[in-house]
Amino acid sequence: MKATWEKIEKNLGVLEVEVDAERVTAALDKAFNKVVKKANVPGFRKGKVPRPIFESRFGVESLYQDAIDILLPEAYGEAVEQTDIFPVDRPEVDIEQFAKGQSFIFKAKITVKPEVKLGDYKGLEVPVQKAEVTEEELSAELARLQERHAELVVVEEEAAANGDIAVIDFDGYVDDVPFEGGKAERHSLELGSNSFIPGFEEQVVGMATGDFKDVEVTFPDEYHAENLAGKKAVFKVKLHEIKRKQLPALDDEFAKDVSEFETLDEYKADLKAQLESRKEEELKGLRENAVVDKAAANAEVEIPEAMINSEVENMVRDFDTRLRQQGMNMDMFLSFSGQTREDLQNQMKGDAEKRVRNNLVLEVIAKQENIEVSEEEVNEELATMAEAYKRTPEEIRSILAANGSLGSLSEELSLRKTIDFLVSNSVEVEAVEEAPAAEDTKAE
Missing domain, CATH: 3.30.70.1050 (Trigger factor ribosome-binding domain)
Structure with missing residues (x-):
């Protein structure tokens, strides 16, 4: 041939x-x-x-x-x-x-895959920040944990307020005609969550236990049910019960309940260390992204539209998978958000182009620097995956081979090694804080 x-x-x-x-x-x-x-x-x-x-x-x-x-x-x-x-x-x-x-x-x-003309990729300056945790951040984390461990108590004498759980019956009408999905009994609604039609929750605020009220709202123009979009509606609401979060006190008993520590001070010290570790990981990721973005910006490459479109489809599939893990699917998301699949694809296009560009540049740098992945490194990664999925390395290898993904694993490891190479060959500089915008002193 x-x-x-x-x-x-x-x-x-x-x-x-x-x-x-x-x-x-x-x-x-x-x-x-x-x-x-x-x-x-x-x-x-x-x-x-x-x-x-x-x-x-x-x-x-x-x-x-x-x-x-x-x-x-x-x-x-x-x-x-x-x-x-x-x-x-x-x-x-x-x-x-x-x-x-x-x-x-x-x-x-x-x-075909485009040619990449590399620019500078060694000695790139990247801002470095210290993984310090402020008292405000520690307090915010403790407040979040208080919220998570709060108890719901029934409020008898007070009116409903934002943050309360209102247990309600509602019956909705458009032009005095009930509509499908507009009726429920003893529905628990967190006031201020914005999970209902705009304007609904605000009108429940102030109601007391046993109150009846007509709540008037207008469905958004982009509402997923076309027969209701833009229509005015009246909901007949009865408030059965008000539940309010009761936060636990921040004391030694709280520490004992939520951790293995005996005192609040010990728990706070451990929590601060966890936050510092988490922040270190975040800063590490930011530094990696910064050095890759700079190396890609210094390179010359014309990306075919087909590669961008292919990456967009990969991103859409990944997004759909995440939705399904949350008990949703793409059709439901598009309906609720008032978007089309094309709208979603257009939103992803910029990130897709950046991903393709960065990966192309990393591939060429790996080739330029003779960065290769050994069989031992592949086996180590398979062992890590096996531990995470409670399988044997041989089972993981077989699954990847059957899916045609074993080669992709080596490519992923090569990209990681290349990013590590860029970071180790970069130069740390102090992060410069942006000066606050000057006030406009021009006389009126």
Whole structure:
């Protein structure tokens, strides 16, 4: 087989392939063995029609498309490997020649991975910050833990306020007609959570236990139920009960309840250490992002639209997976947010382009610096994954191999090593705080 690659512009080129006649004959044989099983010829059972009689009745040309479908993918794959190109989109294939006894010639217009011209990537300056935890941050974390361990107590004499849980019945009407989904009994609603139609919760604030009230609201114009979008509605509301969070006191008993420590001071010291560790990880991530962004900004690369679109689809799939883990799905999210799938894709496009650019630059830096991943490093990562998923390393390897993801694991490890290389070769500089904006002293 002969294959030639000619670049015609930027990341676009033409791959011309010629496959010898012997392989064409073999592909026609496979095509015949496939279609003869369904061929209806008087006097012969299906699958038993002799080849000469089949070709005489239907013509050898009837086998061409099936033969092309058999031969083209394998020939294309071999040609890509032979010419050492990296396609990033489906090729546009033009069949030049295909016939019995002749070679198979086709051309494929292909978008390939772009060339990257590296700029400076060593000695990059990145701001460094200390992982210090302030008293305000420690107090905020303690307050959050108080909230988590708060008890709900029934309030008898006071009116409902923001932050309370109101247990209500409601019955909704549009133009004096009840609508689907507008009725519930003893529904627990956290006031101030903005989980209901705008304006609803504010009108429940101030109600007392046993009160009745007509709550008037207007559905948002982008409301997911089109028959209600923009409509005015009246909800007849009855307040059954008010529950209010009662925060535990910050004392030694609290520390004993929520930790293994005996005193609040011991617990606060441990909590501060945890916050410092968490902040160190966050700052480490920020430094890694900063050095990669700078290296990518210094490089020259023209990214094909196909690569960006592919990354957008990956991001959409990941987002859908996270939604499902939260008991939601993409259709529900789009309905609630009033967006279309295209809107979501457009929002992700900027981040997708940045991801593609950064990964392309990291790949070339890894090649430039001979950064490779050893089998031992792969095995270590498999062992880490096995521990996390309560499987054996061999099981994890088999699962990744079956999914075709084992190579991706090596690529991921290579990217991590390259990022570590960039960080170790960067220069720490003190973070400069932005000066506050000067007040406008211009006389009116």
